[in-house]
Amino acid sequence: MTTGDSRVWVADLLLAGAVAVISVGFALTDWVASLLALALSASLAFRRTYPVVALVWATTAAVAHALLLTNLTLSVVVVPMLVHGLARWSGRGLALTALGIGLAGAVAGPLWSLSWRAEAKLSDMLVPVAACAGVVIAAHVFGQRERERADTLLVRRRLERIEHDRAVQEAAAEERTQIAREVHDIVAHSLSMIAVQAEGGRALVTRDPSRAPEVLTVIAEESRTALNEIRDMVSLLRGDAAYRPAPGLMDIKDLVDRLGDRAHLDIAGRPPVIGPVLTLTIYRVIQESLTNFLRHAGPKAKAAITITTAETSTSVTIRDNGRGSTAPTDGKGHGLRTMHERVTASGGTMSAGAVPDGGFEVHAVFPLERVS
Incomplete structure (x- = not known):
């Protein structure tokens, strides 16, 4: 009983x-x-x-x-x-x-x-x-x-x-998706940068062996950056991470500057005053676009990143003059889908595709009234 x-x-x-x-x-x-x-x-x-x-x-x-x-x-x-x-x-x-x-x-x-x-x-x-x-x-x-x-x-x-269990499951699924996005953005971008530096460095060292330390230094710094970001994420998941503010304009500028003369950032209109969530979204969209640029555009292509702020919206355009629709792909990437999910979650719209005169363009628009 x-x-x-x-x-x-x-x-x-x-x-x-x-x-x-x-x-x-x-x-x-x-x-x-x-x-x-x-x-x-x-x-x-x-x-x-x-x-x-x-x-x-x-x-x-x-x-x-x-x-x-x-x-x-x-x-x-x-x-x-x-x-x-x-x-x-x-x-x-x-x-x-x-x-x-x-x-x-x-x-x-x-x-x-x-x-x-x-x-x-x-x-x-x-x-x-x-x-x-x-x-x-x-x-x-x-x-x-x-x-x-x-x-x-x-x-x-x-x-x-049942409703509580479903809400918990949906929250867990969203959290897993968010983690997957962050890991993808961090690892994919950093490894792409390392691969580009390694490929370019091999040709550079063949011509001028004295510049080998410079190439290796860039690769080492990029590797440390990726490792630090992954450690921060693991610490965050464990609950013992210190507060880190969302990336701002200077972080986006640093991200673009890593590519040297292959990428250029232009901020049009007044400097955007946006919330941390939307700032992180813009940062990740630019990061993923540059990752795809490094993978597919070709070694001689260049990219232009433009952030334009109007009264009610902020738009971001990443355009390169690379291979465009002729770029090779293994079909296993999730970058564009991840970007689209991020932009949609922030209330924005996004388009991506090859441009008629060659190259590839990603364009996202975010309504500022959605940001508290």
Whole structure:
């Protein structure tokens, strides 16, 4: 028996004991009535744990009342209490059976009790029958409504739990997606920079071996930058990372300057005053675009990055003069999709594709009114 069942058993046992004490107290001068009152009251002790046994027990005790006694005892209050309990906690079939037996007793009880009186008339029996039947029906209805309320509450709690679990799963999925975006942006850009420097450095060292330390220094710095960013992300996931502000214009300028003369940044209009989330989005869009530029545009291509701020929006354009639609690809990249997801999440729009006169362009527009 579980803890919950134990509590139910104890509560019903106490109720049965209280009803038995009161009923026996009123029938104390008649030991047969006392025993029958005790028997009928005992059915309440297992109305929830063994409801069928309780119903059969109570019915048997009530029939014994009719056979052995000439007057009703106070224990008849068990009938509506049992009808209520079965309607509240048992199945519909058992609850209706209890109601039927209770109504039969509500009719037969008063008729049987008054039949022992010689002066009793049929009209005198109508009021007691109606009253007893009304009490039984009210007990059943009240118990059924309690059951319906409990079922409704249970369904509501289940729905709330399902909704909570779904919200947690969606938050976890969004968090995983965000982590994947950040890792992709950090690793892809840094490795692309390292690959470009290594390829260019190999040709440069062949012509001028004295510049080998310069090439290796650039590769080492880029590797350290990637490692530091990944460490920061791991620390953030562990919850022990120190606060780092979102990248600003100077960080974007540093990002572009890493490419030397192959990339140029132009900020048109007034300097944008935007929130940290949108600033990070712009930074990542430029970073991913430059990563794709390094991978696909070709060794001699150059890129122009333009940030233009108007009254209600900020636009970012990354355009190169590389291979454009003829650039080779393995089809495994997720850069453009990741950028599009970032831009859409910030309330902006993005387009990307080859331009007619050669090269490739990424253009994103962010509404400033979306930023608090």
